[in-house]
Amino acid sequence: MLFADTDRGRAFAKDPAVVKLNGIYYMYYSMAPNESPAMKSEWGLGRGIGVAxxxxxRDWEKIGEINPEQECEKNGICAPGAIVLDGKVHLFYQTYGNGAKDAICHAVSDNGLRFAKNSSNPVFSPTGEWNNGRAIDADVIVWDERLFMYFATRDPLGKTQMQGVAIAELNSGFGHGAWHQACDSSILKPELPWEQECIEAAAVCNREGRLFMFYGGAYNNCPQQIGCAVSEDGITWTRLSQEPFLPNGGPGSWNACESGHPFLFTDEDGRTYLFYQGNADMGRTWYLSVTEIGWRNGLPYNKGEFSI
Structure with a gap:
């Protein structure tokens, strides 16, 4: 499966998040900025979130968009994380184009397409001397009867990207003031050569009472590749390997420049699927793909192609 949104002048879809609601799969992703002379690069402002x-x-059809509306979103929104709670889709996404002031926002939908945005947005940004106040790439999971939100932030100099975690009560509404940081330090930061200066885009699942985090190591196209770590408590993490779990592709492949920004989706039958982004042209275009994750002796492995 290779999916890209072409509505804004080029094939482009990044940062996938997938849920299942009323028997239908919904995928949320970052769209390209609008094409204009001032927005020729991947990093242009004006992005929104696509809905497929x-x-x-395997077969995805774009059915809508979630675009900036609130004051905090005026430069753009992207990088959604999604979860279904009590029959509603909760979307946690970031503001874009504000540097260290980018933060996490929240919206909710009862049909997977039309979302009501939290009036208190943005709902979370980190504090403490260990980070620069930025929060992006949210992923959420119910753990220990609370909602854990994993986010990426940077060191005070804005150079190194790393992981943090915040927690909210399930009945809190997830607005501003509902979240508290679980610890006053990074829970996972780059240490291995292939991770370079970045760990971002946590994708967490619960497997037999342990949490597994798939993450993007290194900044985009450096190349970013996907690693995996495990935790007993959701806060202390141990890498499963010194090498990437899912590396970028070889020369000439669709993901030659990176395999990055994962999202782990667990279906109703317990099967797990790793969605991720890639490209072969240093980020001019972006495609989304998926591979099935198998489990052997309690640990994940890449099963590859799958049938439903």
């Missing part, structure tokens, strides 16, 4: 639908996890 599927009935088999």
């Amino acid at each position: 639908r599927s009935f088999n996890l």
Whole structure:
């Protein structure tokens, strides 16, 4: 499966998040900025979040967009994380184009397409001397009867990207003031050569009472590759390997420049699927793909192609 949104002048879809609601799969992703002379690069302002639908996890059709509306979103929004709670889709996404002031926002939907945005947005940004106040790339999971939100932030100099975690009560509404940081330090930061200066885009799942985090190591196209770590408490993490779990592709492949920004989706039958982004042209275009994750002796492995 290779999916890209072409509505804004080029094939582009990044930062996938997938849920299943009423028997239908919904995928949320970052769209390209609008094409204009002032927005020729990947990093142009004006991005929004696309919504695609599927009935088999392979064939996706774009059905809508979530665009900036609130004052804090005026430069753009992107990088959604999604979860279904009590029959509603909760979307946690970031503001864009504000540097160290980018933060996490929240919206909710009862049909997967039309979202009501939290009036208190942005709902979270980190504090403490260990970070620069930025929060991006949210991923959420119910753990220990609370909602854990994993986010990426940077060191005070804005150079090194690393992981943090915040927690909210399930009945809190997830607005501003509902979140508290679980610790006053990074829970995972780059240490291995292939991770370079970045760990971002946590994708967390619960497997037999342990949490597994798939993450993007290194900044985009450096190349970013996907690693994996495990935790007993959601805060202290141990890498499963010194090498990437899912590396970038070889020369000439669709993901030659990176395999990055993962999202782990667990279906109703317990099967798990790793969605991720890639490209072969240093970020001019971006595609989304998926591979099935198998489990052997309690640890994940890449099963590759799958049938539904």
